[in-house]
Structure formats: C-alpha cells, structure tokens
Amino acid sequence: MGILAIQDLSKHFGGLTAVNGLNLTVDEGEIRGLIGPNGAGKTTIFNLISGFYRPSGGTILYRGENIGGMKTSRIAERGVIRTFQHTTLFQELTVLENVLVGRHLQAESGFFSSLFGSDRPNAEAAEERGLEILAFMGLADRSDETASNLPHGLQKALGLAIALAADPKLLLLDEPFAGMNSEETRHMMTLIRRVRDAGITMLLVEHDMQAVMGLCDRITVVNFGEMLAEGTPAEIRADARVIEAYLGTA
Ligand SMILES: Nc1ncnc2c1ncn2[C@@H]1O[C@H](COP(=O)(O)OP(=O)(O)OP(=O)(O)O)[C@@H](O)[C@H]1O
Ligand SMILES: [Mg+2]
Numbered sequence: 001m002g003i004l005a006i007q008d009l010s011k012h013f014g015g016l017t018a019v020n021g022l023n024l025t026v027d028e029g030e031i032r033g034l035i036g037p038n039g040a041g042k043t044t045i046f047n048l049i050s051g052f053y054r055p056s057g058g059t060i061l062y063r064g065e066n067i068g069g070m071k072t073s074r075i076a077e078r079g080v081i082r083t084f085q086h087t088t089l090f091q092e093l094t095v096l097e098n099v100l101v102g103r104h105l106q107a108e109s110g111f112f113s114s115l116f117g118s119d120r121p122n123a124e125a126a127e128e129r130g131l132e133i134l135a136f137m138g139l140a141d142r143s144d145e146t147a148s149n150l151p152h153g154l155q156k157a158l159g160l161a162i163a164l165a166a167d168p169k170l171l172l173l174d175e176p177f178a179g180m181n182s183e184e185t186r187h188m189m190t191l192i193r194r195v196r197d198a199g200i201t202m203l204l205v206e207h208d209m210q211a212v213m214g215l216c217d218r219i220t221v222v223n224f225g226e227m228l229a230e231g232t233p234a235e236i237r238a239d240a241r242v243i244e245a246y247l248g249t250a
Pocket of ligand 2: 043085
C-alpha cells in the first residue's frame, strides 16, 4: 500500500483551490518526483504532508496511519521530515551547530542512530553524530565554518544534512537544486543517491528536469492541484499532456 498513501486530498485557501482531490501513493525506498508548473500546488502538498497546513479534505496515510492535520512535531517524530524551498540555515552559526540545532528542532533520535546502532544521550555523542552526518554529506572539512560563508551548493547540502539529523524515513525535498550550476547539480545528485542508498524514501519537488529525470524512479505531475500524469521518467518525458502543460515551457 506504500509508505505514503494520499487519498482525495484537498486544500482550499478562501476561494482558491490549491490541491484538488489528489491521490498519490509512494513506495518504500523510491525517489518519487513531484513536478508541475509554478503554482500547481507542490509546496502546498508538502505543507499538508508535514502538518504545516490542515487538509480541507481527504487523508494522508503514513504507514497506514492518517497524519493529516497532526501537529508538525508529531509528524516529524514519525520520521516524515521536509526541507524548505527557500533555504533556512542559521547563517551566523557554524556548519556543525546548524546540524545540532536541526536535530533538536525536529525529532528525538538521530539519523545515525540507525546507521551506527547507538543512541548516546550526551552532548559529546551528539556532536560526534553531527560530524558523522557532515561526513556523509561531504561537509566534514567545513564543520567549523560559518554557514553564511559556504558557497550556494554547499548551503543546500547543509540543508539536507540538517534534515538528515532529524532521522527521516520519508524525506520531502522542496527544490534542492534551485539556483545551482551544473557542477553543484551533479554533486547534489550524488548526495541524494547516497541518502536513498541509506534506505530513506524521498519525494522530490524540483524544476531542474535533468536532476528529476536522472534521479526519480517514478514521477507524478500535478497541474492546478490535480494529478495530470504519473509514470517513469521516459513515460513522463513523452507524455503529450505533460509537454503541453509543463515541459514545453520549462
Ligand atoms: N498560505 C496560502 N494562502 C493563500 N494561497 C496560498 C497559500 N499557499 C499557497 N497558496 C496558493 O496555492 C497555489 C499553489 O501554491 P504552491 O506554493 O503550492 O505552488 P508550487 O507548485 O509549489 O509552485 P512553485 O513551483 O512556484 O514553487 C498558488 O496559487 C498559491 O498562490
Ligand atoms: Mg513551491
């Protein structure tokens, strides 16, 4: 039935329907793309899954439990973690401090407790685990640097590291490639594959079609808050409705 099963999900803002009767099932272990034109409702869907918005209708089943309308902290505790479309780093803190704060902001036990089989409760252990996450994201040699000094690509990598510190099982990535040059894009693709290889399921909202087509197992296309098409990257690339609504203009 999928790690995530969204059924008949709707969200209205006054007279505006941002999400309209959406059905979406994500299988455990996959990277699912979620694409569509500006204003199609992608970020709103993330806000609904992560509890920032309450659904107007429908259900959001995570491992069979309806998390729709739950508090963000309770959803995060279950391992559903999101990143933000506009990077939200603590600019004056160091890279390591950002990861340590990220752990406290979202869930109790860290991502690396699952990889390294321990849950040492003291500050020293938390720092060690933070450094492990930074190493995993290729940021180990930057741990003492002030976040604002990092180049754009590494700031985005740090955003991903902060999310990993909250021990995600299902990670919602909102435009992790935004503003990247091609070298930064290739690097981020490597990092996301590494996250997948660690067993984390991902839902990826992104306008960079090279990244989406290269990373995703399947892609769901939304338009005006409704599902327009779903399929493999090859199927989506060749879909006349998708080309007309989105790809032809992207
Ligand atoms: N809090 C809100 N209040 C009112 N309208 C909103 C709110 N959040 C989103 N919307 C509207 O809902 C629609 C969907 O917006 P959303 O941000 O989900 O689009 P998106 O697919 O993420 O677009 P983009 O690709 O540009 O990020 C838009 O018309 C937007 O203006
Ligand atoms: Mg958006």
